[in-house]
Amino acid sequence: MQLSEQNTYNIQGIDPHQLIEDFGSPLYVYDGSTIKRKVSELQHAFAGINMKIKYACKANTNLSILRLMREIGVELDVVSPGELEIGMLAGYAANQITFTPSGVPFEEVKTAVDAGAIVNIDSIPLLKWFGQTYGNTKPCLIRIKPNVAAGGNIKIMTAHADSKFGISVLLLDQILDVVKKYDIKIVGLHQHTGSDIKDAEPFLQVADILFEAAKHFPDLEIIDLGGGFKVSYLPGDAITDMDLLGRKITERFKKFCSEYGRELQLWFEPGKFLVSESGFLIVNATVVKEDPARNFVHVNSGLNHLIRPMMYGSYHHILNLTNPGGEPKVYNVVGYICETDTFATDRTLPEVSPGDALAFLNAGAYGLTMSSNYNARMRPAEVLIDNGAAKLIRRRETIDDLLLTQIEI
Incomplete structure (x- = not known):
């Protein structure tokens, strides 16, 4: 607006x-036309690849906003059982919802999996529990911490080495050992760098880290680069150049898919950017x-x-x-x-x-x-x-x- x-x-x-x-x-x-415009901006920027938008609904969970998102083809990312239930009340099928927890009780993860949502695994202990509980019967993503600091404020940076979020990329060998031991069905790798990231470089940096890690997982379907695009607060404020970012990420993603051997789907999880x-x-x-x-x-x-x-x-x-x-x-x-x-x-x-x-x-x-x-x-x-x-x-x-x-x- x-x-x-x-x-x-x-x-x-x-x-x-x-x-x-x-x-x-x-x-x-809230101005619904602005939400539609922001969705269109993101779709246009990544029109050259198989891209899916998963709205990070912690930004605004009003049922009417979620229904508007669903009507214009945006799926959902949630961080709690409450958001999961609200999403389903808004008309989302559970398989359209990604559950991205942060150190939650494992019972919450079970609630999401049993409902039919796909889970982002954010710790080695959770990965072990998931393997022991489900083996290869349920798909999941793994949230990688790329150890990159970027964002508008330290309180909203989520990928640096000291962040609580995700499993450090330095623990990749441990991840692979657990996945192999329990034959866990890993269908995607995920990361989220933070919020209010203006420049393309941090996105490219974490994308390269994720692409490199992805080579160790032969059955991937999804690369999830999170969100964090900068919005304008001050009049004339610089924002993320979505067209430039789209061109650069698209080029690297296509190259990665070629090297990987097949086309994957690229996910983004914007919250603030959309609303x-x-x-x-x-x-x-x-x-x-x-x-x-x-x-x-x-x-x-x-x-x-x-x-x-x-x-x-x-x-x-x-x-x-x-x-x-x-x-x-x-x-x-x-x-x-x-x-x-x-x-x-x-x-x-x-x-x-x-x-x-x-x-x-x-x-x-x-x-x-x-x-x-x-x-x-x-x-x-x-x-x-x-x-x-x-x-x-x-x-x-x-x-x-x-x-x-x-x-x-």
Whole structure:
């Protein structure tokens, strides 16, 4: 979704102020056309090979978003039994879902395998258990840690040597010994480098490592390069050049398949890339406080709704929807949580008054899925705009929802 800073904002012809009037504030809004565009960008970049998109749904698990993904041919990557069940409720067949755990109880893996999902094995102990339990009766992928550091923030790098994720490529001999001992059916190798990777080089580097490891597995069907493509947060921000990356990866993948002796399928698991730009969080300014050190804009939301700025130091562009042509002023935009709760520091915005509607852009990923009820605050509603119509896809929480699982004694 792109909202240009003009005097009028709309998404598919719908004024955000009308959305506030209809559904209240704060409010998560997603533009379905943007999700479709991002899927098309990825498909176009890799049109020359047999490529499959597996949406990493931890980014946004709303059933309506998952159903939209399914309708446009995107399959699913999940990381928990809960996400697996939500995916099947959204209409996915279990064999369209990949389960990528991280040190989970083996019972969770059994749940996924028994349901019919394919599992990414992320540790030697799990690989041994899988072999002892299933032998060669169930297929699986192995998640390789390539020991490459790349990404926008150390907290979202997942392939460096100190990362908890995957089995180090340096343990390849041990992997092969376990696979041989239990005759495990390995159909794919997987890796995920991290998030917000702008340049092609890290993707090429890990691809080469995975291709080299793949030569030791004669029955592969899949190479899974994960995701991590960079999205635009700041206006004019550099992003992953998908066409360039597509050309380079395609060239190397075709060469590998030729050397391997047959054509394999290449998987990607984007999450943020597919949904981040589609979403924004609409809030209202509550108090504008002029302080000797800072001017503060307080809003009716906080880290309980969008924790990324406090957790990762992430940037979300902010628009003043009500007064876009106002005199520029510098503010700290802060939330209503009783905690240091800052969305933006020293941010220049058109002058903000109490009641003004503000929009946080790039909020379609890791917004509601990472939200909480901290301070006994309710989560906001969610709205999907698709084909020019705004539909409520999650109602606003009430105090009854907060108390639903509590038991009086």
